[in-house]
Amino acid sequence: MTSPVRPFDGIEEERYELFEMNTSRFELSRREFLSILGPGLLILTYGSTALAQRFGRGDRGDDSVSARLHIGQDGTITVMTGKVEVGQGSRAELTQAAAEELKVDPSHIRLIMGDTALTPDDGGTYGSQSTPRTVPAIRRGAAAARDILIDAASRMWGIDSERIQVVEGVLKDSSGEKSIRYAELVDRPEVVENLQSSVPSGVEVKPVSEWEVMGTSLPRPNGKDIVMGNHRYPSDIVRPNMGYGKVLRPPAYDTTLKSIDPSEVEKMEGVTIVRDGNFVGCVAPNSFRAAKAVEALAKTAEWEIPDHPSSKNLYSYLKDHAREGGGRRSRGDEKGSVEEGLSNASKTLDAEFDIAYIQHAPLEPRAAVAEWKGDRVTVWTGSQVPTRVHRELCDAFDLEPDQARVIIPDTGGGFGGKHTGEVAVEAARFARAAGKPVSLRWTRKKNSLGRIFVPLASSKPREDWMRKDP
Amino acid sequence: MENTFTIQVNGRNESITTDPERPLLDVLREDLGLTGTKFGCGEGQCSACSVLVDGKRVRSCVTPIGKLAGKKILTIEGLSNGDSLHPVQEAFLSAAAFQCGYCTPGMIIRTVELLENKPNPTDEEILNWMESNLCRCCGYPKILEAIQSAAKATAKGDSQ
Numbered sequence: 026m027t028s029p030v031r032p033f034d035g036i037e038e039e040r041y042e043l044f045e046m047n048t049s050r051f052e053l054s055r056r057e058f059l060s061i062l063g064p065g066l067l068i069l070t071y072g073s074t075a076l077a078q079r080f081g082r083g084d085r086g087d088d089s090v091s092a093r094l095h096i097g098q099d100g101t102i103t104v105m106t107g108k109v110e111v112g113q114g115s116r117a118e119l120t121q122a123a124a125e126e127l128k129v130d131p132s133h134i135r136l137i138m139g140d141t142a143l144t145p146d147d148g149g150t151y152g153s154q155s156t157p158r159t160v161p162a163i164r165r166g167a168a169a170a171r172d173i174l175i176d177a178a179s180r181m182w183g184i185d186s187e188r189i190q191v192v193e194g195v196l197k198d199s200s201g202e203k204s205i206r207y208a209e210l211v212d213r214p215e216v217v218e219n220l221q222s223s224v225p226s227g228v229e230v231k232p233v234s235e236w237e238v239m240g241t242s243l244p245r246p247n248g249k250d251i252v253m254g255n256h257r258y259p260s261d262i263v264r265p266n267m268g269y270g271k272v273l274r275p276p277a278y279d280t281t282l283k284s285i286d287p288s289e290v291e292k293m294e295g296v297t298i299v300r301d302g303n304f305v306g307c308v309a310p311n312s313f314r315a316a317k318a319v320e321a322l323a324k325t326a327e328w329e330i331p332d333h334p335s336s337k338n339l340y341s342y343l344k345d346h347a348r349e350g351g352g353r354r355s356r357g358d359e360k361g362s363v364e365e366g367l368s369n370a371s372k373t374l375d376a377e378f379d380i381a382y383i384q385h386a387p388l389e390p391r392a393a394v395a396e397w398k399g400d401r402v403t404v405w406t407g408s409q410v411p412t413r414v415h416r417e418l419c420d421a422f423d424l425e426p427d428q429a430r431v432i433i434p435d436t437g438g439g440f441g442g443k444h445t446g447e448v449a450v451e452a453a454r455f456a457r458a459a460g461k462p463v464s465l466r467w468t469r470k471k472n473s474l475g476r477i478f479v480p481l482a483s484s485k486p487r488e489d490w491m492r493k494d495p
Numbered sequence: 496m497e498n499t500f501t502i503q504v505n506g507r508n509e510s511i512t513t514d515p516e517r518p519l520l521d522v523l524r525e526d527l528g529l530t531g532t533k534f535g536c537g538e539g540q541c542s543a544c545s546v547l548v549d550g551k552r553v554r555s556c557v558t559p560i561g562k563l564a565g566k567k568i569l570t571i572e573g574l575s576n577g578d579s580l581h582p583v584q585e586a587f588l589s590a591a592a593f594q595c596g597y598c599t600p601g602m603i604i605r606t607v608e609l610l611e612n613k614p615n616p617t618d619e620e621i622l623n624w625m626e627s628n629l630c631r632c633c634g635y636p637k638i639l640e641a642i643q644s645a646a647k648a649t650a651k652g653d654s655q
């Protein structure tokens with residue numbers, strides 16, 4: 026696995042987050058889109074984000090959509106973003122951004138996050154970029170929608186757009202005689218011309234001094250559901266006739282399954298054994314039965330376990346095997362010479378620090394529910410990078426982009442450890458083999474042994490002082 | 496071997512036919528559709544799966560259903576009255592005492608138990624009592640604030 030060199034643009038994500046390029050690109054046609062959302066005004070906010078570039082999509086120039094906004098003829102305002110909510114508060118913040126520019130109460134905004142059928146591919150949720158990048162994108166999109174609607178009203182009423190005010194989603198002329206709601210306008214031919222529009226350059230967002238919603242403390246829009254236990258996290262999703270999956274996990278990393286004897290488990294009622302190379306697991310009517318079936322299989326499994334360095338020797342193993350050139354990316358602003366500095370130092374301190382692997386340890390383990398309809402799969406899962414999960418599904422099952430849909434319900438905190446899509450692929454494998462929707466939730470043990478850690482490190486900083494008079 | 500058990504969940508009698516070793520958590524989530532109670536570890540370590548059994552908190556992930564015949568179980572879904580929240584839920588909501596909220600149902604259940612036992616807890620008593628419940632988002636200061644205000648609200652309610 027190589028890490029492509031990317032220009033430094035001021036954001037420093039944790040490096041392991043960058044190792045794999047995300048190349049999937051798919052946009053619904055307007056017709057498909059409107060068949061889901063209903064007719065109305067659709068605004069796309071474009072803008073090549075630096076994040077998109079870093080994932081190897083710089084060649085697309087300005088054509089990456091970073092947010093979508095839809096005003097339906099029923100008055101529903103829907104904002105769609107590829108960002109996800111994992112407890113960092115984006116749902117409230119992005120809702121505020123749209124409400125501010127559209128001049129409506131935040132409760133009137135429906136925010137769809139992380140649904141690959143509806144939301145644009147804007148990289149993922151990490152590196153603290155939702156505030157500096159997505160908030161402005163949504164503001165511009167919402168401001169553009171507002172302007173299009175004001176413009177339509179001004180033409181319809183034959184008055185200058187300066188004389189139109191928006192209060193709570195209702196446009197009013199300054200005399201107070203005429204008024205019309207967003208929803209009613211969306212029906213009109215002047216607006217229909219603009220049914221799909223990108224944000225014109227020069228669209229003006231409200232100045233900070235006029236903010237009414239942004240900068241205030243908006244409670245999390247689905248907070249009440251959370252305290253009532255009604256919000257469905259990925260591990261809580263239930264589909265009709267759903268089974269529960271458990272995976273037979275190897276006893277160590279990089280092991281190969283040599284043999285297994287399924288004969289006893291095959292007799293268990295309601296249990297489906299799924300085997301695909303090294304991947305073995307069971308689907309059962311409940312997770313207890315699935316776990317029992319996997320335990321029984323484990324007793325018969327023979328593994329080929331390669332030699333691994335012992336945990337006791339990890340740091341020396343790391344030092345012996347570390348490769349050149351994995352260090353910090355240059356910012357291009359180095360000056361002077363290290364050797365010279367060292368030889369002129371008045372005092373030198375040497376130290377060595379070993380840093381262990383660190384688990385992200387989310388309280389909600391990785392989880393996914395997969396459901397196939399013919400050759401199309403929908404997966405509900407927790408991930409900070411929905412489009413990456415989507416790509417992993419397409420790769421694993423040889424699907425065209427429109428055959429897979431990934432939906433990310435507001436998820437238990439990820440802390441940088443919920444980027445990849447293994448659990449989604451595993452659930453989809455189960456669901457396909459069992460012929461019904463399957464819920465898979467990793468065990469705590471698997472979650473802790475899972476693939477992503479904050480990497481092991483050993484560092485040797487050296488500090489030198491140069492003083493004129495020591 | 497399956498057996499049939501009758502338990503009372505949030506005031507309703509439920510007859511469950513299942514393996515007696517199956518954890519209560521799974522029965523709630525998978526058989527009764529009550530997914531408000533969360534799985535965090537499955538090993539009795541995090542208390543995300545807290546429910547009240549005859550008024551006492553148990554970790555439902557390590558409590559086999561076979562031991563619960565005839566018991567009264569209260570889950571997060573049973574706290575509110577229709578749309579109106581229990582004072583502890585109200586306190587967590589208004590203090591914004593959660594980030595992802597995955598630990599919240601367990602925290603709320605544990606707090607309900609606390610206030611039943613100690614209606615006017617000191618901060619130290621709150622911290623000791625809540626020791627069992629983990630919040631990976633580390634929103635502890637807000638959780639403490641929520642519990643303090645829940646205690647006040649409950650005390651007021653009692654004296655009326």
Ligand code: FES
Pocket residue numbers: 533534535536537538539540541542543544545554555556557
């Ligand atoms: S899930 Fe029961 S204690 Fe963690």
Ligand code: FES
Pocket residue numbers: 112388437438593594595596597598599629630631632633634
């Ligand atoms: S709010 Fe995320 S675990 Fe507590």
